[in-house]
Amino acid sequence: MHPTVTPTHCPYCALQCGMNLSVSGTGGAGAGVVTVLERESFPVNRGALCGKGRTAPELLAPGLRLTGPLVRDARSGRLEPAGWDEALDRVAEKLAATRSAYGADACGVFGGGGLTNEKAYALGKFARVVLGTSQIDYNGRFCMASAAAGQQRAFGLDRGLPFPLADVARTGCLLLVGSNLAETMPPALRYLTELRANGGRLIVVDPRRTRTAEQADLHLAPRPGTDLALALGLLHLVVAQGRTDEEFIRDRTSGWEETRAAVMAHWPEHVERITGVPVPRLREAVAMFCGAASSMVLTARGPEQHAKGTDTVSAWINLCLATGRAGRPLSGYGCLTGQGNGQGGREHGQKADQLPGYRKLTDPAARRHVGRVWGVDPDTLPGPGRSAYELLDALGNEVKSLLLMGSNPVVSAPRAAHVERRLRSLDFLAVADVVLSETAALADVVLPVTQWAEETGTVTNLEGRVLLRRRAVDPPAGVRSDLEVLAGLAGRLGVDRGFPVDPEEVFEELRRASAGGPADYSGITYGRLAEGEGEGVFWPCPSGNPNEIHTQIPSDDPSEAVGVHPGTPRLFLDRFGTEDGRARFVAVGHRPAAEEPDAEFPVLLTTGRVLAQYQSGAQTRRVGALNEAAPGPFVQLHPRLAARVPVADGELVAVVSRRGRAVAPARISTDIRADTVFMPFHWPGEGRANSLTNPALDPTSRMPEFKVCAVRLEPVGPLPPPPPASRRS
Structure with a gap:
């Protein structure tokens, strides 16, 4: 009996990678061998899959999942x-x-x-x-609330990316803020590779030197909680260097005068003191972003999961608007939506x-x-x-x-x-x-x-x-x-x-x-x-003939088929989703994180994901191959910070905040700032990173401040020895 093949999509992240499922064998409901096959025709991943997608059928096994109330x-x-x-x-x-x-x-x-x-x-x-x-x-x-709120107030509409992901590979410069695509959405990494092969430049903003940051032409490593100041500092330089697109600002936006006045308070040396990013790096970023024929800013949870996440998104959108890098082909702001x-x-x-x-x-x-x-x-x-x-x-x-x-x-x-x-x-x-x-x-x-x-x-x-x-x-x-x-x-x-x-x-x-x-x-x-x-x-894809329907955001690719709207791959090319069709600048200013370090809690904690696990890990922690690749939580910290604790690589270290305590092995690395520690959040128990995080809420999006809080580190000691192997009788 030949296996049946069904085209479908991965159950994990928002790429929704295409795959084919081959099912062979008989024997009743749920039975049979399910194998993941590449589906090269799907344009987003073109056959590429990460380990999570390839092992997804394991969760279909009755032994790993619930089978009755x-x-x-x-x-x-x-x-x-x-x-x-x-x-x-x-x-x-x-x-x-x-x-x-x-x-x-x-x-x-x-x-x-x-x-x-x-x-x-x-x-x-x-x-x-x-x-x-x-x-x-x-x-x-x-997950996406701050980006959604920022896009709503600037563009009148929130869609994660207002253009197909394939456009990323064709832009002249990509400014990627707080995203580690290489581990969170591995099949999308090819777009960064293609971008650089096409002559485009890549700027990555992340307090850690991640696998994604290693791909960058320029890596900016700001202090956690200061992305808003960084965006304001870049826009200050754009204004000071006369790189604004005055025609675009005049014809397609509103609110620029208030925004320009606000950014002038964020001069480069002031921003360097806040963020830790040297002024020459700020100038280099502006030269790359404005020197390209087209540019994009993509944000993820790094700048968004803050009590000022909406304002931070607004600041990055303002950078796009002021330089005419929105509502035009191969340019714009987008949010890398996380969940499936x-x-x-x-x-x-x-x-x-x-x-x-x-x-x-x-x-x-x-x-x-x-x-x-x-x-x-x-x-x-x-x-x-x-x-x-x-x-x-x-x-x-x-x-x-x-x-x-x-x-x-x-x-x-x-x-x-x-x-x-x-x-x-x-x-x-x-x-x-x-x-x-x-x-x-x-x-x-x-x-x-x-x-x-x-x-x-x-x-x-x-x-x-x-x-x-x-x-x-x-x-x-x-x-x-x-x-x-x-x-x-x-x-x-x-x-x-x-x-x-x-x-x-x-x-x-x-x-x-x-x-x-x-x-x-x-x-x-x-x-x-x-x-x-x-x-x-x-979407948007209204019913009826696109030539007879007035839509606020028209498609750039009208269909020849009578009575069928083709959908809208690219938003905002003719007008934005606001009532007057203009994008709105939002004047914002930097403010500190809800919780700054002090004598009792002198270190910053930031959290995130690792390649082999997903979100709370409820499903991926049940897959053997994924657990083998990422068996448990860890605390990444710089050697100078480790020496002060003191803790050696692999030893247990406690991370303590005003809300709780988590314990995990130390992973010492120069790929992180010396004032910051990182923990992945996929595990429960004593290594639960979210025992520490701060529920301070963004006043607009109501997003909690997952990405930064004040902690202290305490040595715990060596890892306990593994249990002795049982003797055979």
């Missing part, structure tokens, strides 16, 4: 196997009881940036229509302040439109609720019960020990997940749900490219889809209609709900996404 036994306190009716009945009863006793807002809902568009849409609808709660947000608030469906997940309603189509929950017209699609009175829709960390912080107090889907905040949230205590204090916690994560292990009910290869659905990658993931294998018999979970709960809570379990039917409703909104998917269908090589369709 679990319910906590009242007498033993242990999670015990249960039937689906018992589990769903328990969840519905507890949510109904909470709502009856305390009101709808005592029920919380927490989603994830890995959920498909259909699931994110249904979850937001479930919270607002079935539970009637405003208390819904998702872990994408911890981080873009789509923030567009269709699981975010605290949004309705589907990237509509504002406070907009009466948006409420009327979505209310009509949902068949409800728009006045019954609750208003905006708490942001992600604020919602987690309210657990056990204002929020008594929580339904959580596709997230692991015990590991991924800032001030994680506090968040774990708040989760434990809940009256009731239900978790829907693929694996028994650290958060699921705390739940009263655990609902096992399908994963990427076991379900069909759409995702939207970092370019705004809507893609179709296809079902390749059957799930285990005891597993249901998230859509089935929501439908089952809705029915038990008195809403018998409006929650279909067929993902295509959900997507058809999503199309109607998004129509006319900033993220308009109404012209996209499953049929279109499945056509040809399955390259996807870029």
Whole structure:
């Protein structure tokens, strides 16, 4: 019997790399050998895959994932196997009881940036229509929120990249800020290689000399928490050297005079004192960026995960606008979205302040439109609720019960020990997940749900490219889809209609709900996404003939097909997404991090990812090859700092902040600043980096300050010896 081959996409990061799944063998649901094959026709990765993508089928094995519901036994306190009716009945009863006793807002809902568009849409609808709660947000608030807020206020629209990723290889200069693509999105590294092969220049901003920084023509290593000052200093030099594009500023922007006045307070020597980046390096960066015929700035979590992340993004956008490097071919600002469906997940309603189509929950017209699609009175829709960390912080107090889907905040949230205590204090916690994560292990009910290869659905990658993931294998018999979970709960809570379990039917409703909104998917269908090589369709893509539809952001590639909009690969070439079509400068000034070093906590901590693990590690830590490559946490520190602790390479060192303590082996390296330590955040337990991080929030995006906090280091001693090998009898 020949194997079946299904084209689909990787379950991990926002590249959403194309792959083919070959399934051979028979024997019932979930059986058979699943092999990943290269899919060279998909334009984003062109066949390249990282180790996480290649090993993704291992998570389909019953021994590594959940295969049936679990319910906590009242007498033993242990999670015990249960039937689906018992589990769903328990969840519905507890949510109904909470709502009856305390009101709808005592029920919380927490989603994830890995959920498909259909699931994110249904979850937001479930919270607002079935539970009637405003208390819904998702872990994408911890990832792209500051970049989204910065793009919204500058461009009137947020799409991670306003151009295809392939354009990066063709620009003249790329300024990459706070991104280690070589480890976080390895297949995208080829675009940097091609950029340099094409004669382009690469500037990398990162406090560490990462594998990505090693590729750069110029590496700037600012003190963590000072990216805002760095961007302002570069723009000051642009103004001082007469490198602004006055025609572009006049014709396509507003607010320049206030911004110019603000940057003049950030002269080069002042910026050097703040950032630690020498003035000659600042001048070299400006010469590279402005000397090229086209230039781009791409940011990632490095400059964004701060209590001033939105202003930092605005400062980098201002640099692009002032030099005419936006709204033009091969130029512009973009955000390297992180999570698998981080873009789509923030567009269709699981975010605290949004309705589907990237509509504002406070907009009466948006409420009327979505209310009509949902068949409800728009006045019954609750208003905006708490942001992600604020919602987690309210657990056990204002929020008594929580339904959580596709997230692991015990590991991924800032001030994680506090968040774990708040989760434990809940009256009731239900978790829907693929694996028994650290958060699921705390739940009263655990609902096992399908994963990427076991379900069909759409995702939207970092370019705004809507893609179709296809079902390749059957799930285990005891597993249901998230859509089935929501439908089952809705029915038990008195809403018998409006929650279909067929993902295509959900997507058809999503199309109607998004129509006319900033993220308009109404012209996209499953049929279109499945056509040809399955390259996807870029939003906005309204329904109907593009020559007859007025869209705020027209496509640069009009379709010849009558009645079919081609999608919009490149935004802003004719006008920006604001009401007047002009991009808006936002005047910002540098301010310190929420927590600066002092005598008690004299060192800076920054956090990030490593190549072989992903996010909270709930899935990748179950894959043998990935664990072998990255078996546990570590503390990277400079030799001079190590000598002061003192600690030797490989010895345990404690990192202590005002919020907690983490212990991991020291990894001594000259690739990091002497005033800074780095920890990856993929692990729970005593090496949990997020036990240390600061939940100080950006006032606009409500993003926590993951990327910088004050710590001290304490020696712990040598690693304990491994346990003795057991003797054979």
